[in-house]
Amino acid sequence: MDRRRRRFLRTGLAAGVASLAGCTTFERHEATGSPSGSETPDTEMRSDSESGADDTGTEPRIPTPRETGGPRPELDDAAVALEPVASGLAAPLDFFAPAGTDRRFVVDRDGRIWEVTDDGRRSSPFLDLTERIVLGGERGLLGTAPHPDFADNGRLYVRYSAPARSGTPSGYSHTAVLAEFTVDPDADVAADAEERTLLEVPQPQSNHNAGAVAFGPDGHLYVAFGDGGGANDVGTGHVDDWYDAVEGGNGQDVTENLLGSVLRIDVDGRSGVDGDGEEPYAIPDDNPLVGREGRDEQYAWGFRNPWRFSFHGRDCYVADVGQNAWEELNLLEPGGNYGWNVREGAHCFRAETCPTATPAGEPFVDPVAEYPHDGDDVSGISIIGGVVVESEAVPGLGGAYLFADYVAQGRLFAVDPGAEPPWTIRTVPVVGDADLGRFVLGFGRDPNGDVYVLTTDGSDGEGNAGRVARLVAP
Structure with missing residues (x-):
């Protein structure tokens, strides 16, 4: 077998693309429902018309802290x-x-x-x-945009x-579905919601499902998938x-499935002549594999379990869950x-030495x-x-x-995106009468910041032990 075949970008691919800027054992995670880190115990974009357009002059966007130099957080004594x-x-x-609503x-x-x-x-x-839906392991309702x-x-x-739906191989865990629901945006209950399936991805195991979905400042939908x-x-x-020292896998594959990747699709378009083709979405022309070898939906890859991601301006922050160490x-x-x-x-996995680039030379x-x-x-x-914290609600x-981290231990983490990477992570203690609880699963931000x-x-x-809290000054 030619280990260099098909799955890797050819040298020079990146030159044509403009830049936008763990589990110990499978059985253990099957029982816990965590985002598959290691040793589990038992476990949007608002547009700002005043911020101008991007390089093409067409996209409203928020300048990022790295572009503006501020605001810069004061993390030494921060608490919430x-x-x-x-x-x-x-x-x-x-x-x-949702934008345009309260x-x-x-x-x-x-x-x-x-x-x-x-x-x-x-x-x-x-x-x-x-x-x-099917629950168990890390399955369930995983994200909405x-x-x-x-x-x-x-x-x-x-x-x-x-x-498992038609087309999902026998013995696989389930089918990951990306669907469009049309609802009454003013209703208290979306009783007459209409579903249209956009994408079905067979999932071999019940974990590493990621699940985050979000619209970028370009108006396209970004969708994260774990490695299977x-x-x-x-x-x-x-x-x-291709790497003899380490077996696997989907993280480095760009042709045979969509796993281990972040996808980018145009949900307002349809593939085919005059937009009436069989595909329920279109592919943005500037996706990196369009016209090259690989699946056109792929936007970035080499991920294990990109559990959550979020945009701020044109920056997209992707949290990828590790396995045993990082x-x-x-x-x-x-x-x-x-x-x-x-x-x-940034460390070798299951080998003493590892490459810093693919065989084709892509770093x-x-x-x-x-x-x-x-x-x-x-x-x-x-x-x-x-x-990214946009307001001064928390000094x-x-x-x-x-x-x-999933295991809360009474604290959050923060970095200064205006600094030069790699960023120093600081702990932010949670103080006061309301405690954080055992496990953190996600964050959100409303139009007020x-x-x-x-x-x-x-x-x-399952159960009723889940909570939502707003972060405020101590």
């Missing part, structure tokens, strides 16, 4: 308190606030999307998908785990690799290869920040991606990228 917003959830892991929603892994107010969540879910024109068209884009699950990126459903934070680049399963973070992209599993202060087992944190943290005390995606 929590203001409870909603409780009685199972495992809340995503949050969205509504806020939380996505629960058990299959329900709830509207939340300052008085808590409403008595009935806005959208109930419990009959369409409102269309930028949701207030007018009522379109929601949803990632969920479905029972299990451990080491090997086994059923994982392709062979958790990593990345800035998304078109055509970027982030190294899995040759590297975990791996280094993380902008990482932390170990065995550190003293900044450590953990599964990185939970967060958001000292304006301009910081705020995130967490308020930041929310999504937590649970349970570990199976």
